[in-house]
Amino acid sequence: MTWSFTDSPAAFRAAAAEHLVADAARNTAVLTLMDTAGRLGWWEEADGRVTGVLVVSPPGAPSLGAMTEEAARALALPGGLPGGLPGGLPGGEEPTEVRGETAAVEAYAEATGRPWAPTTRMRLFxxxxxxxxxxxxxxxxxxxxxxxxxxxxxxxxxxxxxxxxxxxxxxxxxxxxxxxxxxxxxxxxxxxxxxxxxxxxxxxxxxxxxxxxxxxxxxxxxxxxxxxxxxxxxxxxxxxxxxxxxxxxxxxxxxxxxxxxxxxxxxxxxxxxxxxx
Missing domain, CATH: 3.40.630.30 (Gcn5-related N-acetyltransferase (GNAT))
Incomplete structure (x- = not known):
């Protein structure tokens, strides 16, 4: 089970298309931002199924699509968000904020070990x-x-x-x-x-x-x-x-x-x- 990352929307679509389409509503932010995002990622299970996606847009602010809490926590580990540090971004930066479904965002934020505070609570209709x-x-x-x-x-x-x-x-x-x-x-x-x-x-x-x-x-x-x-x-x-x-x-x-x-x-x-x- 691993995260993979790319800056190519075409490569991202090829890898994550089935997951994106299967729950387009829950992946709405990723679908909307993926063609202009600086970084895209997908979580692959041991059997090859993609069960999580994200985009980094704007810089320093990952948007998490539909994903398991396990996948969200893995983003905070070495090999998670790229950048040389656990939870980091390209160039070694750490995210300044993260947004997405509540359970996944809380799982990721807690796993980083960094202090954080909720700023906005939204509901998707x-x-x-x-x-x-x-x-x-x-x-x-x-x-x-x-x-x-x-x-x-x-x-x-x-x-x-x-x-x-x-x-x-x-x-x-x-x-x-x-x-x-x-x-x-x-x-x-x-x-x-x-x-x-x-x-x-x-x-x-x-x-x-x-x-x-x-x-x-x-x-x-x-x-x-x-x-x-x-x-x-x-x-x-x-x-x-x-x-x-x-x-x-x-x-x-x-x-x-x-x-x-x-x-x-x-x-x-x-x-x-x-x-x-």
Whole structure:
């Protein structure tokens, strides 16, 4: 039983394809990041089956896909995350944080012997039967257009700050990609102004993930986020996506309740931990 690592997405797919496809929902973060990650890894059992995967993206922050606790603990041993030190990364660095399913993240963090603290607890949801919001919010949904990019880029910066992360200076390229591919939807209020947004990732192995659900503070409390989320979720289903997913912050009971009213059902809990020493 061993971990193997590569910087080649093609080599990673060839080795781990069966495991990635078998549980695409639980591997959503790995599937989304694997083509741009600096490092990818897979855990192979004695019989040759792959039962764990990970990506390192951004640098210093491994994302663990579906894996056993045994595989997670093995990452902290020599021969685990490459880098010359137990739990290390290329160049001898040690991870600054790790995220993934709660049991695997805790198993890895404890096995490193380093001090760590939980920073974010998330829940992964999968859409069952899509249920429109009731009562329906005023206004209508539409696909974002090129003229919306400056507004959506500004909202994205606000969204990143609101979830407690350090925003980049400019999100123009980030949102342009989503707008040009028709993956970002806006909700217009009764006066025709955009008042909320939601986006969906590209579909990979039948799964796609809703993200960037954001309503400016002055527009909240009117159901606009529910309208935008329902619209982008329906668009993904209509486009042939088999599994529509999203993450929620467990510290936000409002969003958790909203998504469940729309038909999303819990899959598994996720945890991000930061190493404090």
């Amino acid at each position: 999968r859409l069952g039967e899509l249920t429109p919001p009731d009562p329906a919010p005023e206004g209508r949904a539409r696909v974002a257009a090129g003229a919306d990019v400056p507004l959506v880029a500004a909202w994205t910066r606000e969204f990143v700050a609101a979830i407690g992360e350090e925003p980049a200076e400019d999100y123009t390229g980030f949102v342009t990609e989503r707008v040009s591919e028709g993956r970002l939807w806006l909700w217009e209020g009764p006066d025709g102004r955009p008042v909320s947004m939601a986006a969906v990732s590209r579909t990979i192995e039948g799964q796609a993930r809703v993200h960037l659900v954001y309503t400016p503070p002055a527009e909240r409390g009117r159901g606009y986020a529910a309208g935008a989320t329902e619209a982008v979720s329906r668009a993904a289903l209509d486009g042939g996506t088999a599994q529509v997913l999203l993450f929620t912050d467990l510290a936000n009971p409002t969003s958790n309740a909203l998504y469940q009213r729309l038909g999303y059902r819990a899959v598994t809990d996720h945890l991000t931990v930061t190493f404090t020493g």
